[in-house]
Amino acid sequence: MRYDLRLRIGYRYAFPVKEARHALRICPRTDRGQSVERLALELRPTPAELAADTDFFGNATRHLRLEGAHGEFAVEMRARARVSRGPPPAHTPTLRQIAQAAERCREPEGGSPIHHLGPSRLVSLPRAARDFAAGAIGAPDTPALKAVLALARAIQRDFLYESGSTGIQTRVEETLRDRRGVCQDFAHLMIAALRGLGVPAAYVSGFIRTEPPPGLPRLEGADSMHAWVDVWLGEEAGWVGFDPTNGCLALDGHIIVALGRDYADVAPVDGVLITAGPQSAWHNVDVIPLENEE
Template identity: 45%
Template sequence: MRYRVDHVTRIDYRPAVRMARFNLRLDPVPWPGQTIEDFALSIEPRPSMSEKRRGAYPFNLTRVEIGQPTATLEIRASFHATAQDAMLDLASPDPTIATIAAAAMARNDLGSWAPAHYLYPSPLLPGERAIADWARPLLPPDAPVFESGLALTKAIQRDFTYDPGATEADTPVSEAFAIRRGVCQDFAHILIEAFRSVGLPAAYVSGYLRTVPPPGKPRLVGVDAMHAWAALWCGVQRGWVGLDPTNGCVAGSGHLVTAVGRDYADVSPIDGIFVGGGSQRIETSVDVVPLDD
């Protein structure tokens, strides 16, 4: 499936800020089955400094400085993508959870994709006992890792309620778990906490999801949004597998990966600081257009 993605963020400052510095993570990283072309990033007003480099984890980082008084900042990212369903080797035996946990601990690797980075507590995922207690009977050591991981993914989709009004971007994972409500970020965090609690490497994936309008309704422009899911390391042979707890499925051709980290704090699309100003209003428009329909 081929797509065109347009992501526009507009920030209005009242009064104007004197200076702003931002970290942008909008340039998609490589992912199996995904090809990115024609990535373009435009910023108004034009930055006084812009620097691009690889992140500590699998994300591309662009550091930007606006050195002039600014009342309105517009950041526009666009690209074309081709994505296909995950090519999983389901014919081979599914290793047990205990086997994968031991293999992750034994690997001598510190690259950005190394399982070791995704085994331990991270800034937004401190290791919640309640989630560990809930996950333990669902992830026994002798259970097959992929089959059990997908079953847990489906359990979150079944037993938790998608409710955009229930949480905020900074709501702790413990609160979202307690009320069994939230959005994709919350559900991805809960799933990752569950996997790590039994020794499985699990990463946070930020990206885009193709949305399909109801039958007979036109596709609306600009109303898509960024999406989040988890990636589970299933051993050397299968590698990383995307699991989407919001939709209870394996991430496939409708999922476009942008950035991967330990949790949302590593891969937020935009963060930074500014000097001056009193308040800010942020508006985001995302359009994921299928080109093969």
């Protein structure tokens, strides 16, 4: 499947920013069943310095420095991407076998399961998360694909999606207590639940294809960035995506931008700036499927 993608992010400041340094992770990845055919970035104001890099987890990153007073910072990314991510193998090891295999891993690179097993900056491993997973999955010898999909569906069923109900720093314990949140919270919860069982799980940010209600036109800019989870299902299956917000596998309708241990590793815009007072932010996304093109 091919998509035209557009992401726009902007910040407005109460008082002019004197200087700023930012790291951007907003460009689609070129692995895990994806390729990028076109890519363009527009930054306002124009950076005094701009450098492209790839971070430890393989995410395309832009580092930039802004000089001079500015009251607004805006980013627009346009890309054409191709996604061909078929279903995972029907037969997978059990979660117990995967946990045992993960313990034996020694590969040091960012895509290794060993980096996605323990607690991270935004994901603790409360016992309640592990207990929730055990209740959703059932027998520990359930094949991993079936077990993890059952966990994703349990989160979709038992937790209320409520926009604006949480923030970036919301902890897994709060999500478990309040039984509500957004895609970021559900991804963190699923990661905590799986890591508590010894199963490697990574945070994924990206775009998801959405469809307007029947008979209504698609609204420009109505989409937003999405979050889901990549789970290591053993050497043969590798990393497989699961979407706990929608209770499904993450296949050709999910376009990966960045991967990491939690949201802190993949924030679309990160950095430091010198200013005073509050700031406001906005962002919107267009995901346009090119169904009639070869």
